[in-house]
Amino acid sequence: METSTRLGSALKKLYTAFHNNTLNPECCKQCAVGNILSHTDNWKHLSDSHGALELNYIGKVHQTLGRKFNGYSPIELLKIEHIFLKACGYQLPLHYKNKKPKNPTDKTILFNGLYAVISFLCELDEIANVMDYTKLFEVENDKPKYELT
Incomplete structure (x- = not known):
C-alpha cells in the first residue's frame, strides 16, 4: 500500500515509540504528536490547553500562513492529539482535576489511542485504514480471500 511521506514517517515513529516504551500521553514530547514531531514540544504553543481543539493566536498565525510540521497543519496536530488522548480515556482538555486512566502507559490504553490516531491519519491522507x-x-x-504478504 502506498502512503504519503508524512503518513509513513508518522507510522514509523508511533510504532517505534509504542515498542520502545517512549509513548506517554501526559508528556508533550512523548505523546502522539510529540513523537510524530521527533520528540519536540514546540507544538504545545499552538493552543492554550493540552488536548484542546482551538488554536490560540500563535496557532492561528501558523495555520493562516500554511505552516506544516512534519507535513501536518496546526489544526491537524491538535486533532491528532485530541483523538489520542480521548481514545486513551482522558477527559479533555488535560487537567489534573479531569478524569484520566489509572495507568496511562498501559499497553492496552496506548494501543487504543494509537488505533484511533492511525485511523485518523489514514483518513487525512484518504487511504484505507x-x-x-x-x-x-x-x-x-x-478459503481466505486474501493472502498474508
Whole structure:
C-alpha cells in the first residue's frame, strides 16, 4: 500500500515509540504528536490547553500562513492529539482535576489511542485504514480471500 511521506514517517515513529516504551500521553514530547514531531514540544504553543481543539493566536498565525510540521497543519496536530488522548480515556482538555486512566502507559490504553490516531491519519491522507484487519478474515469458497504478504 502506498502512503504519503508524512503518513509513513508518522507510522514509523508511533510504532517505534509504542515498542520502545517512549509513548506517554501526559508528556508533550512523548505523546502522539510529540513523537510524530521527533520528540519536540514546540507544538504545545499552538493552543492554550493540552488536548484542546482551538488554536490560540500563535496557532492561528501558523495555520493562516500554511505552516506544516512534519507535513501536518496546526489544526491537524491538535486533532491528532485530541483523538489520542480521548481514545486513551482522558477527559479533555488535560487537567489534573479531569478524569484520566489509572495507568496511562498501559499497553492496552496506548494501543487504543494509537488505533484511533492511525485511523485518523489514514483518513487525512484518504487511504484505507492500515489498522483494518477485517480483510484477513474474509473468505471465498471456504478459503481466505486474501493472502498474508
